[in-house]
Amino acid sequence: MTFEGTALDPILMTSFTSEAGVWNGVYFNTNSDNGVSSQLDYVTIEKAGYGTRDANFYCENTNEPLLQNCLFTLSDGQGVRLNNADLSIDLCNFEFNTENGLYLQNSNPSISNCSLSNNGIAGIRFADLGSSPNYFNCDISNNQYGIYYFSPNYSFPTVSGIATYNNTISGIAMDGGIISSNQTWPFNSLGYAVLGDVTIAKINSHSRLTIMPGNTIYFDTTIQLQVGNYIYYNQNYGGELFAIGTADSLITFTSVNGQAGGWDGIYFHDKSDSFGSVSELSNCNIQNGNSYNIRCVTTLQPRIDSCIITNAMNHNIYVQDPNSVPHITASTTTVYVDGGTQNIDKTWYNFGGGDYVILNDIIVAKQNAKATLTIQPGITVKADTSALLQIAHYIYYNQHYGGELIAEGTVDSLITFTSRNGIVGGWDGIYFHYHSDDYGAASSMKYCTVEKGKDFNIKSDGSAEPRIDLCTITNSDGYDIYAFAPNDVQHVTNTVSTIYVGVGTQSINKKWYYYGGEYVVVGDMIIAKQDDK
Secondary structure, eight states, X not given: OEEEOOSSSOEEEOOTTSOTTSBOOEEEOTTTTSSOOOEEESEEEESBOOTTTOEEEEEESOOOOEEESOEEEXXXXXXXXXXXXXXXXXXXXXXXXSSEEEEEESOXXXXXXXXXXXXXXXXEEESSSOOOXXXXXXXXXSSSEEEEESOSXXXXXXXXXXXXXXXXXXXXXXXXXXXXXXXXXXXXXXXXXXXXXXXXXXXXXXXXXXXXXXXXXXXXXXXXXXXXXXXSTTOEEEEEEEEEOBTTBOXXXXXXXXXXXXXXXXXXXXXXTGGGOOOXXXXXXXXXXXXXXXXXOSOOOOEEESOXXXXXXXXXXXXXXXXXXXXXXXXXXXXXXXSEEEOSOEEEOOOEEOOEEEOSOEEEOEETSEEEEEEOTTOEEEEOTTOOEEEOEEOSTTOEEEEEEEEEOBTTBOEEEEETTOOTTOBOOEEEOTTTTGGGOOOEEESEEEEOBSSEEEEESSOOOOEEESOEEEOOSSEEEEESSXXXXXXXXXXXXXXXXXSEEEOSXXXXXOOSSEEEEOXXXXXOXXXXX
């Protein structure tokens, strides 16, 4: 088949009735290159798309014909559809088709000096991961999507040869799905647009998604990136996310629409550290999430370094349980920690660019042992209304839970505990339970400011913990430091505060240390020990 029109007098192949979608277009099959060759030059094919071929022009199992100076337009489906067809296409236009300009399945065409524009879905749509076209000086513009893949489970090629790329949705688009094998998304200046939920997970093992520096990943409305998964009994899925940018080549995760709340963030599932899975985010900008930018649930992942995680509609980093507070350094964000029991040793790191916010009661306690919460110097901890930080716990007979708090600042890097709303009485303070000195637990607060508690800033009940040095503990709506009973009076030195001692009997030897403030006895106090002194 040789059709040779001219620029002034092109050949037109169109619908007899001038309606789109009523004819089946032009079809080249496996025998079309059987010792022969074909060429279309200055040919316009339009208004087809009827039937299963769904295109103006369909090639299957052939490398014919050569297409030059052709226009494929106004199809009720695809402009051109290639299935196992490695055509050479030059100086052609694919435009105003209802679905896609070019639809590829297991095909590697050479596309040069072409325009794919104003199509209803995509300029180029990939039906599988077996196609790898070559582009040269192409314009892909004014489509809903420019280049569109059907799955995220792919190490995408680096796209070059695109002169203009300006579509409604930025980036190389992809549907959602499961990344079940190790994949790398290389740097593409076009970016990536994720249109469906993506889960990084492999059954009874782990898969890894690596995102290279400089990339921007756009997520559509309500779309989430999840790491790890669990489906049903004995089917655990580990997953890893490695997004390691550089100081001059950040990786950005953001919403397609550019608005806060425009996507559903990155969710580290409780299986995101199963099977040895580890995730790392470094030199990333994560923004515009809805409920959160990052959510961590019963996991130690991810490690976060040198990131900017801001502008979420609600929580920049949301930690659903206190065991899951991630290791963060040199980052700008706010970490929101929900309530629950911390029963492993944890450190809240000073990441230099934001605060920790306690949303509900946190208990630091481990059954028949102790758990330690360490707060690094320079951190500000803000607690929501009625939120309490409790050290140690007791549930029922023979279930004792020890815990300790190590909050040791420095003279030029204080640790601050305060209310989130900034109001006196705006949180419930720090409560040292009567098991807070069990199992060798010993709490220490040094160079701390503790303020704006409701009934107390610090309360010790059945325990003389913590040791308090060089602190400012003031401005409570009740007691600044409250020893529930005389046995509970703490060891306090060089501190600005007032210690209130509750009603009861001191039955052990105690020393009230000079710390620079007063002791206030709030009721009858008896110093006495049975059959002793």
